[in-house]
Amino acid sequence: MLSQRQLALVLIAPGLFLVAALFLYPLVFSLISAFTRPDGSFTLEWFAKAYELYSGDIVFTIVIVLASCVLTAVAAIVIAGTLTLGENPWIVGTLKALYRWPLFIPFIVAAQCMRTFLAKNGLMNNTFVSLGLMEPLSAISFLDWRGIIATFVWKQTPFVALLLAGALASIDRATLEAGRNLGASRARVMLELALPQVMPTLLVALVLSFVTMLSVLSVPMMVAGSQPTMLTVDMAFRINAYGDYATANALGVITYLISAGAAIIYLKRGMNQEATS
């Protein structure tokens, strides 16, 4: 007869095996491939090659992901703050009904939406021209880095706002009411009283969004076709065009490093929560 511990390990083993085979093994494989020559000796030449060919794209990727996270945070704070502290029931109700829509929309659908909406002759420019806000000749396409950022912010804001609004709903209302009674504006109550209390939730949501944006292949491929582009597209190109796994894996290790800082914060928080619950 199995002991309870042995039974538990037997029950969890098949799931762990799948994760080990399809995540840990390829992860180790990508690390080895990035640091070794075909004969198995240690080398950094793939990183030199990756840097030489794609240093611009490395910077481009970091700037896009950081900018998207900052803009997502600002938008989510405004939305969650309005939902929590808003006094006009009509505005709060409308916002509540609207803001969640992109939450479950797949990235590839969001990319196709933005591909048409932000194009030179897309619905956005057409609306501005029709309203007389813009001359037809000054219409430009936003299908470059701006399009990628817009798509990421559009897609991720509901997720961050949802978690943030949930956290805000569970903090003590009395402090916020006291702040309002003492004459602080709603913006000030939000930024100085409410936000510090829900900062951990905001950070976790942003870290998750950060890693998600680093992983998405469809958005940079579909929204901004040409150079410069994000590292995900470069990796796919190295594989599909040259079968060059070494350089692609070196670029992969660079994306791990970019997300490493973010992931460490996330895992640390996860562990802390486990320790306290």
Added chain:
Amino acid sequence: MIRLASTARAALAAALLTAFAFVLIGPLANLALWSVAERWYTPYKLPVSYGTRYWEQVFRPSGDAMASLGTSVWIAVLTVIVALALSIPAGYALARLKLPMRSLFMVMFLLPQAFPSVAIYINVARTFYQLGINGTVFAVVLVHAAHGLVYSVWIAAAAFAAVDKDLELAARNIGASPMRTFATVTLPLAMPGIIASGIFVFLESLDEFTGTFFVGVPQVITLPLLLYNAAMGGNYQVASITALILLVPSVLFMLFIERFLRADVLAKVGA
């Protein structure tokens, strides 16, 4: 004076809300317009002629889209079966049994979602290629299941943890075997949460692009890959219609999720 200020505030709020609605709905409206536009070119601000020609093309029984829809649903169903078969025992072990290094195991299931996945998928594809299973439904299902496990395991663990232990003890006291207690008491009570996790995994699989792009090509063409091919080939109508098909389950899910994922289960996710 105060009245004027409050009117100005209300007008400003209304303007901001309108701008927000435009940003949110505009891209979706553009997608819907493209799906019924038979001809649309510069400098026309709206489609030149409307029609359902492309819808008929997409929904023709022999069309690519119907085949892709079938492939996508088939893969998603298999993914749910694999993920649940692995996560029901794992979730039960994590929630109810004494498990050494429990938090490490919880994090293990999270890792595939916490890493940039493209570099992982290219190496999975290389291994699958050597094994000769690249481009098969089986390979795509494995990749989707590994990715979906974090949802199914974490939610299953939370669902089992939310089941009242006294009910299990009562069943045991009146003579039910451990297996029978699990099958007739614990599992039925955890079922709403497990169904919710299954829906999550189903949707993740249906929407998944990156893994299928590397592991499924060229034989397995799911709806997201069809969308991508159509969009890159410049066929905006087919791409938009495919995108709208992909939106249906997402919207249904958003409307009904709260019925399955109860607050008491949600509170235990990740705990």
